């Protein structure tokens with residue numbers, strides 16, 4: 116590595132810059148270039164079928180400008196344009212766009228491909244930066260301007276031959292962001308002078324960061340300078356086309372819009388040359404999350420990612436902004452806890468305000484089940500959320516801690532994530548499994564009338580089976596649980612103190628069962644015990660018996 120091989124990108128001295136004070140108020144005019152720039156970057160360019168599928172997605176999402184190919188460069192691109200036109204595939208509010216170099220034979224072939232189109236944008240480009248001028252084209256500035264003028268004239272003249280089509284022209288000074296901004300303006304002014312646009316018949320000037328070489332603020336300065344000095348600004352749609360070499364294509368496009376750009380070109384999920392084009396999904400979702408209508412439909416994120424993967428053979432990164440598989444998933448305990456608490460308080464008619472979730476995942480077709488996932492980094496909140504949302508079991512706080520410790524141990528031992536089913540089964544195995552030892556067979560409870568005698572105690576008579584022998588145990592106390600603890604003390608000598616006791620209903624109907632959860636102190640040892648029963652008065656007694664069995668087992672093992 117030798118950083119001295121590189122030099123710093125020059126900034127623009129622009130002390131009166133306005134864009135930092137601006138905010139994006141509405142969505143720009145989008146142009147999806149997946150079928151051209153995205154396609155030209157693929158190891159295997161899309162075939163006709165794949166292009167058709169991706170086209171349909173772009174149309175369904177509501178893109179109004181769609182660059183469909185470079186028809187003078189390849190037969191599949193040409194055939195695709197013909198299919199669109201001959202099969203009447205272009206909705207009346209959509210305009211197709213095609214790219215061509217500023218070379219006569221390519222422009223002619225481009226128009227040939229567009230014969231019969233109701234409307235179309237012809238996009239012509241040539242490169243303008245010093246390295247392109249000096250090393251690729253071996254031309255001075257005037258030579259580059261001449262290519263642009265010749266291309267613009269050819270585009271305009273060919274259009275005149277096909278008046279049945281409503282033409283719009285677009286020019287890109289390729290490598291704009293690496294071009295001296297004054298020169299880029301000169302080249303564009305030369306093209307504008309050929310095309311003579313009007314506010315009613317504007318042309319598109321598309322300013323690419325063909326290779327992203329600077330921070331996004333520099334690009335914004337370039338765009339603002341361009342908008343300030345270009346001729347006939349009112350007759351020009353200023354478009355930007357950023358690439359992602361430094362990972363800032365979206366940021367650059369956003370700042371460019373703040374700096375005056377009207378239109379943004381990009382691709383779904385950012386496929387494109389090298390590190391990709393500006394990601395339309397990300398920028399649109401960024402707007403959406405700020406309360407701005409993105410003017411494209413992102414409700415079916417799954418279809419978007421699936422289709423792009425199918426057509427480009429490039430998998431979506433699990434952490435891709437907004438639409439990656441894991442981006443609404445919290446594994447870590449404190450995040451899960453915060454999300455669960457916020458979701459419980461989020462009202463439908465209030466602004467979205469949920470920690471760690473910048474948008475409601477439901478908006479783009481994601482469910483809450485995938486929001487909270489549990490592995491060894493998770494805490495009680497996530498485990499409780501899953502058990503509650505998937506099985507309707509609402510655990511008290513102390514029990515959440517107990518379960519989460521059991522789940523964490525399981526995750527650590529198996530070194531993998533657990534799903535709702537796993538958590539439910541850990542819960543059942545850990546807390547509800549049958550225990551060997553004593554079993555409760557029947558209960559008779561006599562509730563005394565305390566109104567006559569406050570000291571009068573309730574009585575319980577239970578049949579328990581132990582070592583295959585049925586025994587009746589009995590006790591007095593204040594309520595059935597207290598009486599039962601006394602019965603146990605009398606029979607086996609164990610002192611049971613109920614420290615926590617909670618009951619939840621499993622199911623919704625009258626035949627629902629009760630789940631009793633208890634933290635007991637048996638002879639000074641903490642024991643967690645749970646049991647279910649259709650009779651809610653039996654469930655806690657069964658839990659006490661379970662606790663007793665666990666206590667005995669533990670002490671036998673220790674001995």
Ligand SMILES: CC(=O)SCCNC(=O)CCNC(=O)[C@H](O)C(C)(C)COP(=O)(O)OP(=O)(O)OC[C@H]1O[C@@H](n2cnc3c(N)ncnc32)[C@H](O)[C@@H]1OP(=O)(O)O
Nearest residue numbers: 155185187188215216217218240241242251252262289325
């Ligand atoms: C940044 C971008 O994404 S730009 C778009 C890039 N996309 C593509 O290139 C994909 C499709 N392109 C192709 O298939 C081919 O390049 C074609 C079919 C268009 C042209 O192929 P060819 O004529 O064989 O050659 P090639 O592209 O190498 O052309 C290079 C020549 O065109 C000139 N040229 C390149 N771009 C342009 C342009 N935009 N306008 C005018 N001339 C150009 C070069 O200076 C070079 O000239 P030279 O032969 O005199 O040295």
Ligand SMILES: CC(C)C(=O)C(=O)O
Nearest residue numbers: 240287289290323325
């Ligand atoms: C043709 C132009 C717009 C391009 O794709 C680029 O410069 O990146």
Ligand SMILES: [Mg+2]
Nearest residue numbers: 152325356388
């Ligand atoms: Mg590009």
